[in-house]
Amino acid sequence: MKIGQNGRVVSAFAVVFLAAASAFTLVWPAAPARAEVRDKWCKGVHLRFFVGGAEGDSFGTVVYKGAKQAERDLGPTVDYIFSGWDVERMIQQLREAVAVKPDGIAMMGHPGDAAIMPLAEEAASAGIKMMYQNVPVPKVIARFGGGYVGAQVAQLGRALGAEVVKRAGLKAGDVAFMQGPFENENRGARERATIAAMEEAGVKVIKINSYPGWAADPNLALPVITAALARYPEVKAVGYGGGQMLGNVPAFMQAAGKKPGEVFNFGVDTSPQVVEGFKGGWVQLAADQQPFLQGYLPILSLCQQIVYRFTPISVDTGAGFVTPDNYKEIAKLATEGVR
Template structure:
């Protein structure tokens, strides 16, 4: 076998001339022998689902993670937090103490809260991935990948889409509910408000209260009181799939009819699909939570077994509307969308 190499300015160009087909055939056979099922078997991971067991968004994330576990073969411990950022932080501290091979962590606590724990994980040799809410400062300092929508960009895109589809104009009034005080997680809702205010819409913020994400019915008194105080409101936005899926209950409690108010938010689920079907919901930004479950486990397995670098994927997929929700209805019923 002869190998000839040539060099050019600006880079290296290698020309390989292989004499004899047996070398190529042997290489092909060898490569095929390396492929195997359950190639991540023996790797121990901890995965943060984010919500409580059975909630609409968390269930889809969980389904994605379970599918990856079945496909790849790692041992995975699932952590449920009820969307409580303080609980998530404590659970991450406990997860690091167990010293698994890798942890897939929801980014809701934010850069400041997660930074010291990310440092501790790095010191212990634990691989980290983050999902749903980006933590760019943590990743820049201690590594890891991010699977989820770029929330600030998604929020702005959603606000602009609401203005267009709802026909809002300067002086119109809208509500936006969300965790505005959370530096990282609240970037999405702040982006939506900024885009709507840029169009001259008066946006009244409804700051999320503890427990709303886990049990949206806790928000009923606040939402209905706000609608009673501002009868001129034309659009209401919700900061997550749990809240968006509860729109029929909010509107019925306030004495509103389907389509009377333009209701919008983020995420799809069986409940959100039913909201579209009943005419209660007019727009949802889809961030594909199934991928936020599957891909972090895939990346942790790749890092642990093959020493690959972490992967990062923007899962923002566009918008679900009354015109296209039927395309994902069956997938939503199956816990995939």
């Protein structure tokens, strides 16, 4: 033992350690190099993206702009597929997409679980990453993976129906119309849920089933809508199963001899046409499902899965309601094709 200057006992080990420390300089391991921020980090990846509608339609245009923005930001090569909202055409195009064997496919869910399932299996066997947008396909995702970007359609539909009852002041015995693709198991869940919520309030809801081509050209629905309004002049509210139809409300109402605000018109999505409908007093309520994100996020997720081996992302893009009180807040963005 050795007595230190402060009177404490210092062990022989400590003396040796202090001596060694004075003879050597301790060197700590260098910090790992910081990863560089990468530009166009998805470059070289080949994707196919289903826009859903025809080129230039109001909803499909916003989806397309979102996807193009992701392509520009991230750098993949993207083939864009337009289907005119024809589910049989979508399935044929998906079959062709899987055969090409891109790195990833972003698919609209409109054809439904049963129709997509065998092609999803083929894609999985070929190592093709899948994402789905706009209409959920939970059975496909549960079996073969992938993510979903879009509103949860049944939840959105039920919320819309309850909001219509409240804002339109509907009571038991009142009559309303609801237009939509009711026979489509997955896609029609939104309109079926809207009807269920309204019927729970005692409203009599009359279904107007969609015909092929209405989404691409809403004017094809003019004879059906006007005939229904003529047959049921007491109707208080009319619902539409998509932004294209909702944007055509002034034409429907004027053809039926109705004035702005005489019928409570509601539906889903915003667009420049829908904004004009609000401005003119023709449209009273729209549920916003942010289609720009339905374009951008599937491409982002596919790139993340392919380049970084991340798991797929799933995002509910249902954002709430657009009304005569707040439509001006998004009017400019709708004109720019972002909302």
